[in-house]
Amino acid sequence: MEPSQRNTKPPSFSDSTIPVDSDGRATVFRPFSLSSPHSRAFHLAWLSLFSCFFSTFSIPPLVPVISSDLNLSASTVSAAGIASFAGSIFSRLAMGPLCDLIGPRTSSAILSFLTAPVILSASLVSSPTSFILVRFFVGFSLANFVANQYWMSSMFSGNVIGLANGVSAGWANVGAGISQLLMPLIYSTIAEFLPRAVAWRVSFVFPAIFQVTTAVLVLLYGQDTPHGNRKNSNQNKLTIPEEEEVLVVEEDERSSFVEILIGGLGNYRAWILALLYGYSYGVELTTDNVIAGYFYERFGVNLEAAGTIAASFGISNIASRPAGGMISDALGKRFGMRGRLWGLWIVQSVAGLLCVLLGRVNSLWGSILVMWVFSVFVQAASGLVFGVVPFVSTRSLGVVAGITGSGGTVGAVVTQFLLFSGDDVRKQRSISLMGLMTFVFALSVTSIYFPQWGGMCCGPSSSSEEEDISRGLLVEDEDEEGKVVSGSLRPVC
Amino acid sequence: MAIQKILFASLLICSLIQSIHGAEKVRLFKELDKGALDVTTKPSREGPGVVLDAGKDTLNITWTLSSIGSKREAEFKIIKVKLCYAPPSQVDRPWRKTHDELFKDKTCPHKIIAKPYDKTLQSTTWTLERDIPTGTYFVRAYAVDAIGHEVAYGQSTDDAKKTNLFSVQAISGRHASLDIASICFSVFSVVALVVFFVNEKRKAKIEQSK
Numbered sequence: 001m002e003p004s005q006r007n008t009k010p011p012s013f014s015d016s017t018i019p020v021d022s023d024g025r026a027t028v029f030r031p032f033s034l035s036s037p038h039s040r041a042f043h044l045a046w047l048s049l050f051s052c053f054f055s056t057f058s059i060p061p062l063v064p065v066i067s068s069d070l071n072l073s074a075s076t077v078s079a080a081g082i083a084s085f086a087g088s089i090f091s092r093l094a095m096g097p098l099c100d101l102i103g104p105r106t107s108s109a110i111l112s113f114l115t116a117p118v119i120l121s122a123s124l125v126s127s128p129t130s131f132i133l134v135r136f137f138v139g140f141s142l143a144n145f146v147a148n149q150y151w152m153s154s155m156f157s158g159n160v161i162g163l164a165n166g167v168s169a170g171w172a173n174v175g176a177g178i179s180q181l182l183m184p185l186i187y188s189t190i191a192e193f194l195p196r197a198v199a200w201r202v203s204f205v206f207p208a209i210f211q212v213t214t215a216v217l218v219l220l221y222g223q224d225t226p227h228g229n230r231k232n233s234n235q236n237k238l239t240i241p242e243e244e245e246v247l248v249v250e251e252d253e254r255s256s257f258v259e260i261l262i263g264g265l266g267n268y269r270a271w272i273l274a275l276l277y278g279y280s281y282g283v284e285l286t287t288d289n290v291i292a293g294y295f296y297e298r299f300g301v302n303l304e305a306a307g308t309i310a311a312s313f314g315i316s317n318i319a320s321r322p323a324g325g326m327i328s329d330a331l332g333k334r335f336g337m338r339g340r341l342w343g344l345w346i347v348q349s350v351a352g353l354l355c356v357l358l359g360r361v362n363s364l365w366g367s368i369l370v371m372w373v374f375s376v377f378v379q380a381a382s383g384l385v386f387g388v389v390p391f392v393s394t395r396s397l398g399v400v401a402g403i404t405g406s407g408g409t410v411g412a413v414v415t416q417f418l419l420f421s422g423d424d425v426r427k428q429r430s431i432s433l434m435g436l437m438t439f440v441f442a443l444s445v446t447s448i449y450f451p452q453w454g455g456m457c458c459g460p461s462s463s464s465e466e467e468d469i470s471r472g473l474l475v476e477d478e479d480e481e482g483k484v485v486s487g488s489l490r491p492v493c
Numbered sequence: 494m495a496i497q498k499i500l501f502a503s504l505l506i507c508s509l510i511q512s513i514h515g516a517e518k519v520r521l522f523k524e525l526d527k528g529a530l531d532v533t534t535k536p537s538r539e540g541p542g543v544v545l546d547a548g549k550d551t552l553n554i555t556w557t558l559s560s561i562g563s564k565r566e567a568e569f570k571i572i573k574v575k576l577c578y579a580p581p582s583q584v585d586r587p588w589r590k591t592h593d594e595l596f597k598d599k600t601c602p603h604k605i606i607a608k609p610y611d612k613t614l615q616s617t618t619w620t621l622e623r624d625i626p627t628g629t630y631f632v633r634a635y636a637v638d639a640i641g642h643e644v645a646y647g648q649s650t651d652d653a654k655k656t657n658l659f660s661v662q663a664i665s666g667r668h669a670s671l672d673i674a675s676i677c678f679s680v681f682s683v684v685a686l687v688v689f690f691v692n693e694k695r696k697a698k699i700e701q702s703k
Contacts, residue, residue, distance in 0.1 A: 064588055067586070067588070068624075068626035068663075069626060069663060069666060071626065071627045071628070071663075073584070073585040073586060074585045074586055074587050074588075075585055109686075109689070110686060113682050113683065113685060113686040114682075114683070114686070116678075116679070116682045117675075117678075117679030117682055117683065120675040120678055120679050121675065121679070123667075123671055123672075123675050124667065124671075124672060124675060126665070126667060195623050195624065195664065195666065197623070197624065197663065197664055197665065197666030198666040198668060198671070199666075200666070201666050201667070201671055202671065205674070205675075205678070208678065208682075209678075212681075212682050212685065215685075216685065219689055293587070296588070297587055297588075297590070300592075300594070300596050300597040
């Protein structure tokens with residue numbers, strides 16, 4: 001017996017060339033078409049985040065020059081690296097609720113506009129303290145990641161959400177690798193005309209301009225949901241003429257937001273995913289920070305070669321992270337949520353083992369090969385994590401994405417602080433230990449359990465008769481008991 | 494995936510080149526003939542606490558075959574004079590680290606001059622370049638053989654690198670025009686955001702009045 005259709009009104013874009021689900025989310029992923037709001041949102045989201053990654057990682061390639069100019073020590077450089085991730089912890093946590101409140105498009109643009117002046121102020125740095133502060137505030141721009149994933153989850157349906165999340169985040173992450181290649185080129189070009197001490201300061205104009213440009217594009221061409229911008233739909237509610245009803249509506253909105261916040265913070269799965277992301281994406285960020293120095297010091301390669309090796313680590317995101325998302329969707333289609341979780345555990349465990357191996361290899365050639373394979377797995381693991389995030393809670397999606405996203409940067413800060421800070425750092429041993437930690441924490445996947453879909457070690461709760469939908473479309477979430485939450489109606493068969 | 498393959502192939506080729514290069518014997522600093530050359534430096538300004546300015550002050554540098562001579566003098570082809578970091582400037586700075594393996598050694602990154610070997614006294618006056626970073630330095634001269642390998646050296650300080658050191662202050666890269674440009678562009682960014690909000694608010698009012 002099919003449920004009666006709640007919404008008799010046809011979708012507002014019934015002329016669209018792509019199939020959509022009942023919420024207007026695309027059920028196919030076609031990145032090379034710009035005719036639908038879904039694919040436009042996709043390109044705006046990854047391009048905007050790309051510019052934020054480019055900005056955040058535009059400083060590391062120039063650190064040798066900046067260190068000479070400002071007489072920075074290795075301890076200062078390491079502290080600045082930690083500061084850049086610490087900055088994004090808080091901003092990512094805040095970005096989740098902000099997306100729920102004002103929508104991902106506006107949140108993303110605000111963040112880009114406010115962090116562009118920060119990257120520009122890198123040209124004004126004169127002391128170790130101001131260098132650390134700049135890196136701390138530039139790190140805020142990485143919160144754009146939460147808006148990116150939230151936006152994709154609002155635009156794409158469950159059967160392609162892993163892929164959409166993976167591609168948009170992966171392509172954006174390439175910005176970190178590209179900046180390792182481009183910033184030295186920009187600096188070298190400018191150094192032909194200006195003294196070196198001036199050239200590196202002028203170089204930071206380029207990422208700032210790029211960031212503002214993408215922010216303007218997001219505002220002009222983006223929309224929050226398939227049906228339009230979030231703010232507009234909110235404003236429509238407020239057109240009720242009677243004063244009493246307006247007050248009631250406002251009160252409803254405020255309590256609703258608090259519920260969303262508590263619903264996200266109270267969901268233990270969000271915190272487990274944050275831990276997992278801390279030791280997939282967090283490890284990736286830490287490696288971005290230390291890998292060039294590692295090859296420079298251990299194998300004696302020059303700065304240009306070390307930068308190229310580090311860039312290749314970041315650039316492999318272009319395929320690795322989308323592959324993780326794709327794998328998540330494929331496993332979800334075939335095995336449901338249990339497939340997604342098992343895939344996540346396997347890929348992250350392999351990444352951990354490869355990282356242990358990276359610290360053990362003694363030849364330059366072998367190290368580069370292992371590093372490359374490791375980059376594929378660690379980035380795919382990040383994609384797999386965000387193939388699970390959209391299913392944790394549709395209602396508190398922003399909060400869950402924010403918790404998970406900030407977990408990645410917390411992981412980077414903790415790892416970098418524990419293993420790569422201090423005067424006498426043995427990077428080989430630290431890299432192996434980082435791999436071991438990744439492997440151990442991957443086991444926490446076993447504790448993720450959905451009553452209606454199951455977990456790694458057991459199937460769905462027998463009390464739940466609902467059909468497994470983690471293979472396909474997203475639906476309204478339920479509490480852990482599997483009961484229907486009062487207030488959110490569901491069609492009864 | 495094509496990009497991935499191209500990238501990997503490039504890395505493979507680079508690695509092979511590096512491997513071939515690494516096949517030869519590793520040369521060590523301790524194998525060099527120590528004290529083969531007498532090196533002296535005389536800064537344009539001297540005295541306790543004097544700090545030289547990059548881009549302005551000069552060094553008068555002399556070098557010659559030392560009185561004890563060198564068993565490998567016959568191999569000397571070129572003398573390379575370099576500016577080297579003293580131990581105080583190497584603390585907590587791995588990119589300036591001293592290594593016994595010569596290809597890894599980062600002590601002397603700044604080249605002063607390279608001249609064909611001549612056993613008589615040689616000298617040069619060198620202006621500190623504008624990109625010399627702040628730090629404490631000494632001067633070292635390497636004797637290089639026909640295939641470009643170092644065989645001997647002499648330096649202006651002692652073995653413990655504590656005597657005859659001099660300090661340099663780098664130039665500042667900040668300029669008023671750069672500060673102004675950064676501030677103007679930052680203001681633009683914030684103003685763009687404000688304009689957007691005002692516009693949104695105006696649109697909302699228009700919709701309300703309908």
